[in-house]
Amino acid sequence: MTRRLIHINASPRGNRSRSAMVARHLLERLDDVAVETLDLDTVDLPALAGETIEGRYALLAGEDVAGEIAADWDRIRDMAAHFLAFDGWLISTPAWNFGVPYRLKHYIDVITQPGMAFSADANGNVIGHAAHGFAIIVAAGALDTRPEGPMASLDHQAAYLQQWLGFIGVGDVHTIRVMPTFGSEDVVEAAMRQAYVEAGSLTERLSRAARV
Template identity: 40%
Template sequence: MVKLLHINASPRGEKSNTERIAGAFVSSLREHHDHVRVDVVDLYNHDLPAIAGDNIEAKYTLMVGRPISKDHAESWAQIERAIEHFLSADAYLLATPMWNFSIPYALKYYIDCIVQPGYVFRYNELGQAVPMVHGKKMIVASSRGGDYSPGSPMNAFDFQEPYLRAIFGFIGITDVEFITAQPMDITPELREEAVAVAVDQAVRLASRPDWAVVTADRLRVNPLGLKPQPLVAEEEEATPAP
């Protein structure tokens, strides 16, 4: 069984053009591969743990290689559950429109939750970042108001695709393919044409036979328990009274 985590970063629900493309991909995937299970995370209807207070202190404790104190452990467990859920998938379908040349705030918040040291990346003895997530693939379904394709005048303003490739490549997910509908905001005719082209691409991509072998690389994924340091500090032994 292959688990696909469908991460929806559009707040428009059924009106979302991005979700039209993602939905076409899922439908085609189920039609051609009966061993695929889809798990959906709607980022606008999903409680994410705070990246502040105890959790920001815990994050910086990990960054400097120290174990998390027991005072922060309960709060940090919420972050761990989000990471564990993300790592439980074999592949990812990320549905995200372009907002202000980049990604919606909900998706950035989600990324900030799951990209944590010791879970999805670590540092080696030279201080270099080493990815810990292997054997995964990602499809990004995207829509843009203008035309940001390579060679276009607006391409220099595309901070969406480079960022997503960089951040997920940083943790080890380098097999990333984009399905992009653009331009969406010029005329209704251009919008429908762009969506139709993207939907066709999504259907063809999902029908490829390589989806049948996604699970072959699952054993390469580091289990959640493998961390460069313990997460919770051991209690210090009480010093006997003189």
């Protein structure tokens, strides 16, 4: 059975992006997937301005709002539904100032809305609506912020994405770190080789699991 996968590309650097290079390497080797690509650098994301936020509270209370505000929330609801329609999510991203690029954060803020990406039961327990799928994070960075390294405390990139995905219900999350991408040519090439190896191993596991 063919699985639907969306590749969310957070880098504006096109073919020069190292996270995107590893993501493409992975996708070329992943069996039985239909891939859609979302380049966040080219997406017109709704602005979460004050009147939009206030409109959300009004809608939740059953109150009338201006037509353009209602249209904004219809679009946000459609974007969240589009995200949830996939069986898997591949997020490739560089690190900007220890975290994710602002357009990826903006996208996450747009779709992570109560009643859309998650809900709460009568006891206040959060129920994520993405529990049906798997996720792959390809996180590149100039600094080596891998968990076992001395700069691990500076990781607000992969760690943040892992926590967010868990919050919306994704329990099957795989992370490939491409780092460090700054340094001598030998150091950067070694980081890329290691990421390609990890991507190849992951695609073998995922393809094998899909055939079981």
